[in-house]
Amino acid sequence: MFIRLDTQTRSKVDLIDITEQVKAAIAEAGVGDGICFIYCPHTTAGIVLNEDWDPTVEADVAMVLDRIVPDTLPYRHGEGNSPAHIKAVLVGNDHFIFVHGGEPALGQWQGIFLAEFDGPRHRSIWIKVVSDADTC
Amino acid sequence: MFIRLDTQTRSKVDLIDITEQVKAAIAEAGVGDGICFIYCPHTTAGIVLNEDWDPTVEADVAMVLDRIVPDTLPYRHGEGNSPAHIKAVLVGNDHFIFVHGGEPALGQWQGIFLAEFDGPRHRSIWIKVVSDADTC
Amino acid sequence: MFIRLDTQTRSKVDLIDITEQVKAAIAEAGVGDGICFIYCPHTTAGIVLNEDWDPTVEADVAMVLDRIVPDTLPYRHGEGNSPAHIKAVLVGNDHFIFVHGGEPALGQWQGIFLAEFDGPRHRSIWIKVVSDADTC
Numbered sequence: 144m145f146i147r148l149d150t151q152t153r154s155k156v157d158l159i160d161i162t163e164q165v166k167a168a169i170a171e172a173g174v175g176d177g178i179c180f181i182y183c184p185h186t187t188a189g190i191v192l193n194e195d196w197d198p199t200v201e202a203d204v205a206m207v208l209d210r211i212v213p214d215t216l217p218y219r220h221g222e223g224n225s226p227a228h229i230k231a232v233l234v235g236n237d238h239f240i241f242v243h244g245g246e247p248a249l250g251q252w253q254g255i256f257l258a259e260f261d262g263p264r265h266r267s268i269w270i271k272v273v274s275d276a277d278t279c
Numbered sequence: 280m281f282i283r284l285d286t287q288t289r290s291k292v293d294l295i296d297i298t299e300q301v302k303a304a305i306a307e308a309g310v311g312d313g314i315c316f317i318y319c320p321h322t323t324a325g326i327v328l329n330e331d332w333d334p335t336v337e338a339d340v341a342m343v344l345d346r347i348v349p350d351t352l353p354y355r356h357g358e359g360n361s362p363a364h365i366k367a368v369l370v371g372n373d374h375f376i377f378v379h380g381g382e383p384a385l386g387q388w389q390g391i392f393l394a395e396f397d398g399p400r401h402r403s404i405w406i407k408v409v410s411d412a413d414t415c
Numbered sequence: 416m417f418i419r420l421d422t423q424t425r426s427k428v429d430l431i432d433i434t435e436q437v438k439a440a441i442a443e444a445g446v447g448d449g450i451c452f453i454y455c456p457h458t459t460a461g462i463v464l465n466e467d468w469d470p471t472v473e474a475d476v477a478m479v480l481d482r483i484v485p486d487t488l489p490y491r492h493g494e495g496n497s498p499a500h501i502k503a504v505l506v507g508n509d510h511f512i513f514v515h516g517g518e519p520a521l522g523q524w525q526g527i528f529l530a531e532f533d534g535p536r537h538r539s540i541w542i543k544v545v546s547d548a549d550t551c
Contacts, residue, residue: 145377145379176416178543178545180314180377182376182377183386184385184386184387185386185388186336186388186389191504192504192508192509193500193504197492197493197494199490199491199492199493199497200458200492200497200500202491202492203488203492203497203501204500204504206488206490206491207483207488207497207501211343211347211483216339216342216343216346217342218335218339219335219339219342220333220335220336220338221333221335222333225335225336225343226343228329228330228336228339228340229340229343231329232327232329232340233369233370233505234504234505235371235374235507236328236374236389237328237374237375237376238508238509239375239509239511240454240509241543243416243417248417248541250455250456250457250458251456252457269377269384271377273314273409273411273545280448280547281515281520316450316511318512318513319522320522320523320525321522322466322522322524322525347479347483352478353478354471355471355475356469356471356474357469357471361471361475364466364472364476365475365476365479367465368464368476371507372510373464373510373511373512375511405513405520407547409450409547
């Protein structure tokens with residue numbers, strides 16, 4: 144099975160820092176050293192690993208994604224959320240991080256974000272932590 | 280070793296829904312709960328996890344990728360397929376999904392696609408399924 | 416724990432072929448069949464899996480990323496390296512490859528690159544190799 148995190152996004156496009164929630168999931172899994180797999184089961188939201196020190200970086204990510212995938216193109220999909228689907232494909236729904244000493248082994252400036260592209264909504268993230276030790 | 284899926288793409292740019300083939304590979308691996316790793320060994324095709332309910336979403340993905348990586352830029356690579364290489368980098372060649380109860384644990388609207396950017400061609404996908412239970 | 420690779424990038428934007436270093440890490444891990452997880456702990460560099468036969472492909476990847484994420488946009492982040500953060504998000508920091516017979520199971524034309532977007536700098540890559548056999 145996997146651990147499920149829940150979050151509520153606040154606007155159409157939003158980046159929610161879930162680093163602390165992922166840290167808690169790793170603690171709940173009781174894994175010392177291993178790999179933490181993070182999966183977003185939505186098609187208009189994804190996961191971003193990037194700087195969590197300066198929030199303007201996240202605003203810049205959102206700005207560039209809007210420029211790459213503008214709302215004004217002649218999309219065929221009738222629901223009006225094609226840009227959100229495509230942004231999710233570009234950032235990805237499935238990422239992993241290493242676990243060391245019971246903690247996420249992130250780089251100095253890295254954090255983990257849920258990237259909302261069609262909010263505000265309730266969103267879930269699925270987490271599975273595989274232990275090096277468990278692999279015999 | 281890994282399980283190999285084979286498919287034939289139908290046009291230059293094409294998205295082939297391989298969800299059922301991945302499901303069959305998981306059944307062949309005999310894994311109940313675990314992680315399914317999906318790898319595309321090609322450099323002008325990739326893998327996309329996104330909506331498989333409305334095929335116009337896939338057409339919109341292809342349209343935006345053509346706009347981001349147009350055929351008309353002054354590419355240096357002589358074979359004329361640089362846009363295909365770059366699109367593959369943007370969507371990614373390596374993705375994973377969770378497995379639960381012997382089935383792919385996908386979100387409600389998610390499917391798995393081979394994303395062809397330089398077809399039509401014969402393409403392969405490699406699959407490895409790691410069981411939670413196998414990890415002791 | 417994980418194996419750490421170190422490299423020195425040569426320019427602002429640079430793609431360094433690390434395929435041989437990854438091969439050596441797999442040999443060091445002593446894994447015959449399994450999965451090699453490759454993680455970049457930086458926020459202005461990423462990892463690219465793509466053609467390593469013709470280096471002009473890599474130049475074309477860099478050219479298109481510059482066009483998608485130009486230096487001239489009105490970025491809010493004060494350090495001037497927002498484009499590098501966003502390019503890293505687009506190519507990804509976390510990738511995996513399969514291992515077969517003690518070697519990376521790459522496609523015929525595939526190589527593994529560190530993608531530098533804010534160099535020249537010293538960079539690290541973290542590697543963890545999980546053996547099929549270890550999983551009982």
